[in-house]
Amino acid sequence: xxxxxxxxxxxxxxxxxxxxxxxxxxxxxxxxxxxxxxxxxxxxxxxxxxxxxxxxxxxxxxxxxxxxxxxxxxxxxxxxxxxxxxxxxxxxxxxxxxxxxxxxxxxxxxxxxxxxxxxxxxxxxxxxxxxxxxxxxxxxxxxxxxxxxxxxxxxxxxxxxxxxxxxxxxxxxxxxxxxxxxxxxxxxxxxxxxxxxxxxxxxxxxxxxxxxxxxxxxxxxxxxxxxxxxxxxxxxxxxxxxxxxxxxxxxxxxxxxxxxxxxxxxxxxxxxxxxxxxxxxxxxxxxxxxxxxxxxxxxxxxxxxxxxxxxxxxxxxxxxxxxxxxxxxxxxxxxxxxxxxxxxxxxxxxxxxxxxxxxxxxxxxxxxxxxxxxxxxxxxxxxxxxxxxxxxxxxxxxxxxxxxxxxxxxxxxxxxxxxxxxxxxxxxxxxxxxxxxxxxxxxxxxxxxxxxxxxxxxxxxxxxxxxxxxxxxxx
Amino acid sequence: xxxxxxxxxxxxxxxxxxxxxxxxxxxxxxxxxxxxxxxxxxxxxxxxxxxxxxxxxxxxxxxxxxxxxxxxxxxxxxxxxxxxxxxxxxxxxxxxxxxxxxxxxxxxxxxxxxxxxxxxxxxxxxxxxxxxxxxxxxxxxxxxxxxxxxxxxxxxxxxxxxxxxxxxxxxxxxxxxxxxxxxxxxxxxxxxxxxxxxxxxxxxxxxxxxxxxxxxxxxxxxxxxxxxxxxxxxxxxxxxxxxxxxxxxxxxxxxxxxxxxxxxxxxxxxxxxxxxxxxxxxxxxxxxxxxxxxxxxxxxxxxxxxxxxxxxxxxxxxxxxxxxxxxxxxxxxxxxxxxxxxxxxxxxxxxxxxxxxxxxxxxxxxxxxxxxxxx
Ligand SMILES: Cc1cc2nc3c(=O)[nH]c(=O)nc-3n(C[C@H](O)[C@H](O)[C@H](O)COP(=O)(O)OP(=O)(O)OC[C@H]3O[C@@H](n4cnc5c(N)ncnc54)[C@H](O)[C@@H]3O)c2cc1C
Ligand code: SF4
Ligand code: SF4
Numbered sequence: 108x109x110x111x112x113x114x115x116x117x118x119x120x121x122x123x124x125x126x127x128x129x130x131x132x133x134x135x136x137x138x139x140x141x142x143x144x145x146x147x148x149x150x151x152x153x154x155x156x157x158x159x160x161x162x163x164x165x166x167x168x169x170x171x172x173x174x175x176x177x178x179x180x181x182x183x184x185x186x187x188x189x190x191x192x193x194x195x196x197x198x199x200x201x202x203x204x205x206x207x208x209x210x211x212x213x214x215x216x217x218x219x220x221x222x223x224x225x226x227x228x229x230x231x232x233x234x235x236x237x238x239x240x241x242x243x244x245x246x247x248x249x250x251x252x253x254x255x256x257x258x259x260x261x262x263x264x265x266x267x268x269x270x271x272x273x274x275x276x277x278x279x280x281x282x283x284x285x286x287x288x289x290x291x292x293x294x295x296x297x298x299x300x301x302x303x304x305x306x307x308x309x310x311x312x313x314x315x316x317x318x319x320x321x322x323x324x325x326x327x328x329x330x331x332x333x334x335x336x337x338x339x340x341x342x343x344x345x346x347x348x349x350x351x352x353x354x355x356x357x358x359x360x361x362x363x364x365x366x367x368x369x370x371x372x373x374x375x376x377x378x379x380x381x382x383x384x385x386x387x388x389x390x391x392x393x394x395x396x397x398x399x400x401x402x403x404x405x406x407x408x409x410x411x412x413x414x415x416x417x418x419x420x421x422x423x424x425x426x427x428x429x430x431x432x433x434x435x436x437x438x439x440x441x442x443x444x445x446x447x448x449x450x451x452x453x454x455x456x457x458x459x460x461x462x463x464x465x466x467x468x469x470x471x472x473x474x475x476x477x478x479x480x481x482x483x484x485x486x487x488x489x490x491x492x493x494x495x496x497x498x499x500x501x502x503x504x505x506x507x508x509x510x511x512x513x514x515x516x517x518x519x520x521x522x523x524x525x526x527x528x529x530x531x532x533x534x535x536x537x538x539x540x541x542x543x544x545x546x547x548x549x550x551x552x553x554x555x556x557x558x559x560x561x562x563x564x565x566x567x568x569x570x571x572x573x574x575x576x577x578x579x580x581x582x
Numbered sequence: 583x584x585x586x587x588x589x590x591x592x593x594x595x596x597x598x599x600x601x602x603x604x605x606x607x608x609x610x611x612x613x614x615x616x617x618x619x620x621x622x623x624x625x626x627x628x629x630x631x632x633x634x635x636x637x638x639x640x641x642x643x644x645x646x647x648x649x650x651x652x653x654x655x656x657x658x659x660x661x662x663x664x665x666x667x668x669x670x671x672x673x674x675x676x677x678x679x680x681x682x683x684x685x686x687x688x689x690x691x692x693x694x695x696x697x698x699x700x701x702x703x704x705x706x707x708x709x710x711x712x713x714x715x716x717x718x719x720x721x722x723x724x725x726x727x728x729x730x731x732x733x734x735x736x737x738x739x740x741x742x743x744x745x746x747x748x749x750x751x752x753x754x755x756x757x758x759x760x761x762x763x764x765x766x767x768x769x770x771x772x773x774x775x776x777x778x779x780x781x782x783x784x785x786x787x788x789x790x791x792x793x794x795x796x797x798x799x800x801x802x803x804x805x806x807x808x809x810x811x812x813x814x815x816x817x818x819x820x821x822x823x824x825x826x827x828x829x830x831x832x833x834x835x836x837x838x839x840x841x842x843x844x845x846x847x848x849x850x851x852x853x854x855x856x857x858x859x860x861x862x863x864x865x866x867x868x869x870x871x872x873x874x875x876x877x878x879x880x881x882x883x884x885x886x887x888x889x890x891x892x893x894x895x896x897x898x899x900x901x902x903x904x905x906x907x908x909x910x911x912x913x914x915x916x917x918x919x920x921x922x923x924x925x926x927x928x929x930x931x932x933x934x935x936x937x938x939x940x941x942x943x944x945x946x947x948x949x950x951x952x953x954x955x956x957x
Contacts, residue, residue, distance in 0.1 A: 126615065130641045133616050135630050136623040140600055157615060183602050184617065204615070225606055248658075249602030375660060432603065437658055437885050442601045443592075444660035450598040508598070 109197075111153060114174055118156045118198075121166045126157040126204070137181060137199045143452040143517055144189035144543040146508050152179065152193035157201040161221075161279070161287065161318045164200070168316065168572075169285035171198055177575035180312035182223060182254030185246045187453055188542025190258055190311045194576030202253050205318060208232040217276060217293050219321040222253030227433055229322070238324040241268035245430050248437070253317045258540025259309050263430050266490040267359035267393070268325065272308045279319035280307050283568040293321055306563070311540045312574045314567045328393035333360065334403050335423040336415035337384030341464045341488070343413040344386045348490060350409035351390075356402045360391030361490025362430065368485035368503065369426070374441035376425035380418075387418060389426050449505030451485065452517065454524040455545055456500065458533035463488065463500050469527055470502050477520055479504075489538075501538075522547070546579035583631065585673055589666040590632055596625035596663070604655035604663065607881070609888040610648045610895070612909065613902040618645050621655035621663040628666060638674055643681045646670045650895040650906075651768050652852040652888035668768070675770030684898035689771035692778070697729040698765040698897070706732050706759025713743070718754035723822075724791035725753045726782075726805070728798035729761050730927040738927055741954035742797055742824060748957045749836040753795060756785055762801040767808060769894040775804075776812045783809065786819055797824035797950065799854035799926035800892075806858060823854065825925050825949060829863040832870045840956045841872035847879050847919035849910060849933065850886035851926030864925045864949050871956065877917040879910075887913065889924075891932035907936025911944055921945045923952055 111129065118127045128134070134152050139145035153176075158164045171178040177197035184191060193199055202223035210219040213236045220229050226247040233240040242255060242262045252271075256278070260271030268274070277291030290304050291297045298304065307315050338344040344363055351358070364372065364387050369380050380387075388410070392402035407417065428439040458466045467486055474480070485503035502524065506517045525535060525548050535545040535552055550557045557579075564571070564580055576582035605611050605620040617623050624646055630636040646667060653664040674681055675689070691700040709732055710716050715725070725746070731739050746753055763778025782805070786794060796802045806821045831837050846868055854860045861883045869876050881887045890896070890906025911933060914922040922937075922944050924930055934946045 128616060132627050132636055132642050132645055133618045135636070136616070136618045136626045139597060141598065146597070155616065184600060185602050201617070246601065249605055434880070440601065440603055440658065440660065442599045443595050446595045446599045450594070
């Protein structure tokens, strides 16, 4: 039996009273992320702790180890798949006091930050020194870099600059024993052996706790601009992307939204969308003015050749503002507003590029089978990091979570969608991490490689204290 | 609890998306550090209160009351979550839950003495009666002065009067001092706020005034928005804030203003800016001063960060309020300005205390005090 008061006292001794709470009203705040999983079950932690230094993190981990209490690392809590949820209750470790930008080095094009730093602050700290940090998720204002490194992370600039993984040069990690290790360095290729960074990137807090990282920054492109095109379907939209790639375009933003997603993203601006648009693509380019103009002109030509028609400028602008939420677009997010009536959750899967349309059609048919004919669904696709080639498709499925039967149906629907993706030679996508939502099928997909992963988990976390029971690992 | 049900949709939306956009700029979170203190946390509490998983207890009250009512979360969210938070305060108050002492004092003091500072109301009346404009029986405007101005920042009144007199404005001043009710309202004491609203309305009716001039941002918000809700009645008077009024005086060349060589930045009071939409008038006044260079803080206008004083926070959590003000002063320093100007006596006080707490050299003024020195 867990001795709660002993645990609380030990944690207070490490970080002080202000940063520890076992009040129910606090614990409930840390018990749910975006996913419907968080509503369907109880993931309320026993205690919240918010350390202020790396050493304090290590001390907390040691206590958890000694007392055999699971510890769930929590950044912004913005993840979408139930990733930081306290499956076995225990401790939630809030990382947001480790929020210092330690070094911006424009000469070497690096920035070093603590893992609890909010991404927007990294972005702005880089800009202050004239360099550009390229990982910019829609949740930039509220999510941490530690969270992004732990569940992949897609950037609005990802088509040119890649995933957040591509930005990492070095990391400091606290292992489950409390031991601190450093991997990588300031120079590129600081990884003389295996790329050990990959052990912790995308590990969703299950193998170690990231406390610091050195990231790549880039020379700041002098200009950027965007256009958007509407297409009759996914296939033509993807063909246009491929042609643009063949033509040598290297845009930084490639976002594909179906009609429903676009409507959702226009919630605040109320910008009307032309009737004929079924799939729309937002292309953004950066560089010198000639490069930007040429890129967008060539993309426009490729899009038209595929039957695309240019969308009005105000759609492009509203679309961009609503995914580029930052200091100047603080009031532009549509997230909360578009989530009252129904609560969408995601199916986060990857299928081979040529089968995106087929998978989307399957989703439509399945929707009918489930009787969800009057509910609009959203699909969106993201390009990067191999230029304007889309790589990942999501389906947003709006459920009325007040109705238990609907929630149950969602779980059945989700299973059918994931299984179909695997049958099509696809994959569970790591784009939002697996968390609780996508992990039930991970063993099926990995086969015997799953054993290697669980062996690694046992090696790195013998007492299974790190995010116990999450991401497919045992309770 | 019924009163909270109308916010169920907003709470559910928040429980679902969990975007956290309201968190980093929330003054309460910046000081108190658990996610609970941001609107996200408070909406989580609301959701679970409605579900019956949480009860209205002391811990809940401590979290909910830790809110300056600044409304910055509303801008991020899209829903006016600060309204729901205000409603939670009211329900906690009405249910008799032990609300934190400092906040409660605002209510008891207003109930006992008629003002949140517990000063003998006769003192306020004597002060008002000492002003010559209180003897007038008619004038174009009635100038309503708030408790913070009268009892804590009377120099500010001197500045305002100097400007109005210099411009030859026809105004008179009530002989009675009545609190507008804002402090009590913001700590959930709706009944007392309603009582104050009645008294102030009666006062104006007795004086047969329908053109009211207000220079406290808190009073202004109260008179222009909240009275209609509290009294369930349409607006009866024309309410003008001194910033808009002074801006017109400046525009119409009614004031001779000496030049001032200074870099100035302006802090938008939440009650005046975000809640009432007055952003440009104070800026126009400042820019019209010859030699002044007006620069903006990183977070300004609709996005302006709070000084930390509102919603009873200064009474309830004095040190935290001052620390929040100090952060705002630091933001002002980063602009290169030497004077930080605001348009609310409450902000002024808190920002001054904030500046002092970090030994900042920043001079903190109100638009009125700055202008008065130059006319
Ligand atoms: C409005 C909104 C928009 C979004 N837009 C995007 C987008 O454009 N692109 C995108 O990629 N994602 C997006 N997301 C999803 C989410 O923001 C990202 O997954 C984000 O990276 C999560 O970061 P976080 O700090 O909130 O992490 P959390 O949600 O707190 O945690 C995520 C996972 O990381 C682990 N973790 C957190 N910190 C650490 C650490 N220091 N060490 C080890 N493990 C850690 C947690 O245990 C958990 O498993 C969006 C979410 C929302 C709500
Ligand atoms: S109104 Fe201001 S203090 Fe209150 S929760 Fe919102 S942002 Fe925080
Ligand atoms: S911005 Fe709104 S929806 Fe998002 S976390 Fe805050 S209160 Fe909830």
